[in-house]
Amino acid sequence: MNVTIKDVAKAAGVSVATVSRVLNNSAVVSDAAAEQVNNAIKELGYSPNFLGRNLRKCETNVILGIVPSVEQSYYSPVIHGMQDMAAERGYDILITTSYSDIPTEMRLLNMVFNRTVDAAVLLGTHIEAEVLNDLVKRYNIALCCEKVDGANVLSVIADNVTSGKKAVEYLISKGHRRIGMISTLSRAPSSVDREKGFRKALEENGIAFDDSLIFKGDYGYEYGGEGFKQLMSLDEPPTAIFCISDLLAVGAIREATAQGYTVGQGGENDISIMGFDNILLSGMFMPGVTTVSQPCYDIGKIVIDRLISNISEHKHFNEQIILDCDIVERDSVADISE
Amino acid sequence: MNVTIKDVAKAAGVSVATVSRVLNNSAVVSDAAAEQVNNAIKELGYSPNFLGRNLRKCETNVILGIVPSVEQSYYSPVIHGMQDMAAERGYDILITTSYSDIPTEMRLLNMVFNRTVDAAVLLGTHIEAEVLNDLVKRYNIALCCEKVDGANVLSVIADNVTSGKKAVEYLISKGHRRIGMISTLSRAPSSVDREKGFRKALEENGIAFDDSLIFKGDYGYEYGGEGFKQLMSLDEPPTAIFCISDLLAVGAIREATAQGYTVGQGGENDISIMGFDNILLSGMFMPGVTTVSQPCYDIGKIVIDRLISNISEHKHFNEQIILDCDIVERDSVADISE
DNA sequence: TTGTATGCGTTATCAC
DNA sequence: GTGATAACGCATACAA
Numbered sequence: 001m002n003v004t005i006k007d008v009a010k011a012a013g014v015s016v017a018t019v020s021r022v023l024n025n026s027a028v029v030s031d032a033a034a035e036q037v038n039n040a041i042k043e044l045g046y047s048p049n050f051l052g053r054n055l056r057k058c059e060t061n062v063i064l065g066i067v068p069s070v071e072q073s074y075y076s077p078v079i080h081g082m083q084d085m086a087a088e089r090g091y092d093i094l095i096t097t098s099y100s101d102i103p104t105e106m107r108l109l110n111m112v113f114n115r116t117v118d119a120a121v122l123l124g125t126h127i128e129a130e131v132l133n134d135l136v137k138r139y140n141i142a143l144c145c146e147k148v149d150g151a152n153v154l155s156v157i158a159d160n161v162t163s164g165k166k167a168v169e170y171l172i173s174k175g176h177r178r179i180g181m182i183s184t185l186s187r188a189p190s191s192v193d194r195e196k197g198f199r200k201a202l203e204e205n206g207i208a209f210d211d212s213l214i215f216k217g218d219y220g221y222e223y224g225g226e227g228f229k230q231l232m233s234l235d236e237p238p239t240a241i242f243c244i245s246d247l248l249a250v251g252a253i254r255e256a257t258a259q260g261y262t263v264g265q266g267g268e269n270d271i272s273i274m275g276f277d278n279i280l281l282s283g284m285f286m287p288g289v290t291t292v293s294q295p296c297y298d299i300g301k302i303v304i305d306r307l308i309s310n311i312s313e314h315k316h317f318n319e320q321i322i323l324d325c326d327i328v329e330r331d332s333v334a335d336i337s338e
Numbered sequence: 339m340n341v342t343i344k345d346v347a348k349a350a351g352v353s354v355a356t357v358s359r360v361l362n363n364s365a366v367v368s369d370a371a372a373e374q375v376n377n378a379i380k381e382l383g384y385s386p387n388f389l390g391r392n393l394r395k396c397e398t399n400v401i402l403g404i405v406p407s408v409e410q411s412y413y414s415p416v417i418h419g420m421q422d423m424a425a426e427r428g429y430d431i432l433i434t435t436s437y438s439d440i441p442t443e444m445r446l447l448n449m450v451f452n453r454t455v456d457a458a459v460l461l462g463t464h465i466e467a468e469v470l471n472d473l474v475k476r477y478n479i480a481l482c483c484e485k486v487d488g489a490n491v492l493s494v495i496a497d498n499v500t501s502g503k504k505a506v507e508y509l510i511s512k513g514h515r516r517i518g519m520i521s522t523l524s525r526a527p528s529s530v531d532r533e534k535g536f537r538k539a540l541e542e543n544g545i546a547f548d549d550s551l552i553f554k555g556d557y558g559y560e561y562g563g564e565g566f567k568q569l570m571s572l573d574e575p576p577t578a579i580f581c582i583s584d585l586l587a588v589g590a591i592r593e594a595t596a597q598g599y600t601v602g603q604g605g606e607n608d609i610s611i612m613g614f615d616n617i618l619l620s621g622m623f624m625p626g627v628t629t630v631s632q633p634c635y636d637i638g639k640i641v642i643d644r645l646i647s648n649i650s651e652h653k654h655f656n657e658q659i660i661l662d663c664d665i666v667e668r669d670s671v672a673d674i675s676e
Numbered sequence: 677t678t679g680t681a682t683g684c685g686t687t688a689t690c691a692c
Numbered sequence: 693g694t695g696a697t698a699a700c701g702c703a704t705a706c707a708a
Contacts (some may be wrong), residue, residue, distance in 0.1 A: 392684095
């Protein structure tokens with residue numbers, strides 16, 4: 001039905017071996033033969049069947065990226081970085097979404113088990129460390145953006161402890177001493193680590209930690225509003241709030257504005273709000289949200305670089321690579337130091 | 339090296355055919371044999387190699403979704419719909435990004451030429467109609483969200499003319515008679531059609547069309563600000579602006595606010611701004627942007643449903659399916675009819 | 677109910 | 693420089 005390498009060989013008056021050779025530049029072919037083959041390919045509209053090729057070569061040159069969701073998140077630049085590095089090294093990245101559902105994640109990982117793809121990168125997984133440690137022995141799998149405690153798997157992530165600390169130090173440098181935090185009930189390592197950084201910054205600056213100043217909800221932006229309400233209803237409310245994500249920061253800003261607060265302007269009835277991630281939204285929102293920028297693009301490039309090295313060298317280097325983040329100043333934090 | 343169906347057969351003491359049969363439930367197998375096979379599969383940790391299977395069956399059950407980008411767009415729910423319908427029908431959706439680059443789009447389409455995937459859905463393509471018409475003869479390809487004029491390809495899109503008209507009629511119903519539009523220089527059919535709807539609404543309501551009231555820029559949200567500036571600097575500026583996308587609407591709102599206008603509150607120095615798409619951002623922004631909601635999820639489901647039907651029935655029904663949109667009222671449009 | 681044998685389209689190993 | 697041909701892992705027609 002479909003035109004195969006045999007048809008090309010016949011049309012060109014050569015053997016399939018020769019056709020394969022010109023297809024892959026795998027050996028020297030006489031100019032005459034090469035020309036005949038190329039002509040035949042054009043005339044027949046031949047396109048090699050990669051199922052045959054991949055089966056024979058035991059490789060697909062495709063890496064699967066499994067992402068929880070792609071909307072309103074910082075995954076987009078990460079994926080971009082992944083794709084650029086993959087292209088550079090002769091691979092393709094294909095993306096699929098798990099909606100943070102473990103069974104779905106496992107179902108998708110099947111594509112690496114059944115050789116549909118050569119490897120998978122999990123961008124924020126809920127799979128347990130034990131399972132991962134088991135899988136990583138047999139398959140090429142990497143983590144990205146979110147590590148899993150106890151998992152000895154190639155991981156590329158931001159330095160959440162240091163960056164959380166940096167963020168809070170920034171708030172302190174702006175004169176804030178009573179600082180709240182909006183985090184998540186989910187004990188994702190990134191949340192936990194950012195909390196650690198929060199505590200560290202307070203400690204090092206001689207500010208007592210007050211448990212009531214840390215709100216824990218969910219990831220949806222509405223929980224930023226929830227957190228704001230709760231924190232501001234304290235007897236001694238904060239002057240600044242550090243949110244674990246930009247989405248939560250935006251939710252907090254919305255609620256603050258709705259309640260008649262100003263945000264990041266200083267003066268009476270003002271609140272300073274800081275985010276994390278530097279998603280596109282935080283630059284568009286009013287006020288622009290001051291935040292921490294993860295090196296998303298680089299994270300993506302590095303994880304693919306290392307993963308492909310593992311694949312091609314048949315190694316399983318399970319290093320954990322941790323990258324620095326930067327503060328991005330915008331308009332949601334006021335300087336209240338006089 | 340890897341465990342194959344042969345190893346399972348040997349371990350289970352049956353033939354590869356029997357293993358294949360229990361793997362696919364393709365024929366009745368004795369309980370005893372089935373059990374032995376299943377035990378062997380578990381013990382050996384066998385996972386069928388889909389490259390072999392797909393080569394043999396001439397199908398992959400994978401459909402490729404090619405999207406320009408996934409950040410800040412309405413593609414996310416479309417993809418969700420695609421995935422749900424695909425799952426229902428035994429397919430997987432894999433996503434890849436083209437960044438609106440034609441060579442990249444063609445490179446990605448190669449995955450359908452070389453049988454890595456069974457079909458492709460282009461969500462907003464820049465490929466020319468002729469090329470598409472040619473491809474569609476040999477491959478399973480569909481368009482989604484954005485049609486291509488002159489392309490006789492299975493397409494599922496929103497009714498942009500009617501919806502643009504609806505949006506402007508909504509503005510008129512709120513008392514606006516001088517209405518501007520922020521569109522794009524790019525003559526994408528969706529842009530053109532929304533402009534058509536804009537004109538139609540004016541005509542039917544006896545409002546003269548004024549060419550200076552329509553600004554054309556690019557898709558980036560900054561152009562919403564550009565458009566706002568230009569429209570408001572007219573001798574007779576509009577009281578309301580219809581934007582071709584929510585992103586542009588947000589850009590316009592930002593600029594309006596920066597210039598000291600209020601948005602959607604009525605009264606002196608107020609401007610009403612309306613968007614299109616109903617992306618997540620438009621619900622989070624302040625003010626919430628009144629917009630037109632595309633049935634994204636359904637668009638995704640329908641295109642996959644039809645595409646799979648074409649694949650399995652070896653048909654090439656190239657229908658164009660057009661779906662209605664709804665107005666979503668939020669806070670960016672004021673009622674100025676007294 | 678089961679096994680044998682063939683072929684899917686390709687690449688790689690030979691021998692020439 | 694080239695051509696046979698054997699594999700890659702699987703599903704299936706056919707025979708038993």
